[in-house]
Amino acid sequence: MKKIRLSSWQSGLTLVEMVATIVIAGIVMMGLTLSARTVLAHYQMDTVRLDVRHYGNTVMREIYKELNLAKHICVENTNGFARLDLSWKDKFGLINRTVISANTQEGILFDYERPLDGNLSLPNKGAFRTRNQHFVTLRDFRVSQQPVTSAFLADFSRSTWDIILELELVMNTAPGGAKREVFRFKRTVFMPNRYISMKDQICL
DSSP, X not given: OOOOOOOSOOOSOOHHHHHHHHHHHHHHHHHHHHHHHHHHHHHHHHHHHHHHHHHHHHHHHHHHHHHHXXXXXXXXXXXXXXXXXXXXXXXXXXXXXXXXXXXXXXXXEETTBOHHXXXXXXXXXXXXXXXXXXXXXXXXXXXXXXXXXXXXXXXXXXXXXXXEEEEEEXXXXXXXXXXXXXXXXXXXXXXXXXXXXXXXXXXX
């Protein structure tokens, strides 16, 4: 009878190899987790940034419309922000008036209400903002008349205004800790109705 000789070892993982495999797999999983968290944080920030830019651009467009229509303007400073008192006459001779004001928590207000019939609010609500992960405030709102550089262009300068709006975004989920970002919107607006008739007075 022929004897069968068994090998003293069999192929397979040793304990050291198994431990090394587990350690390497753990490092890879940790790296993937951190990468996923970073990607998610950037996605959240970009989503909120988009809402902030949309709000700023829309508000500036609505202010432009009001100034383009108005004939009389009075600019004051209330609580550190500009306050515009605009008025004009419609085709029936009736006086219309719009007050544009601002505050830190509510943003820009038209006749003390949110723009677009109350549908445009400071973007503190929405995706990734339910637990104050991202918070938006109004940082600055300034309105200034362009300087008169010559007597020939005086009426034009008195009818042209620089509007500056600044919004601040606090990102509490940013990698490395909370971060602040400022969004600045600037627009120069010409008031044609004011230019045509310069009988109104300016309040500054």
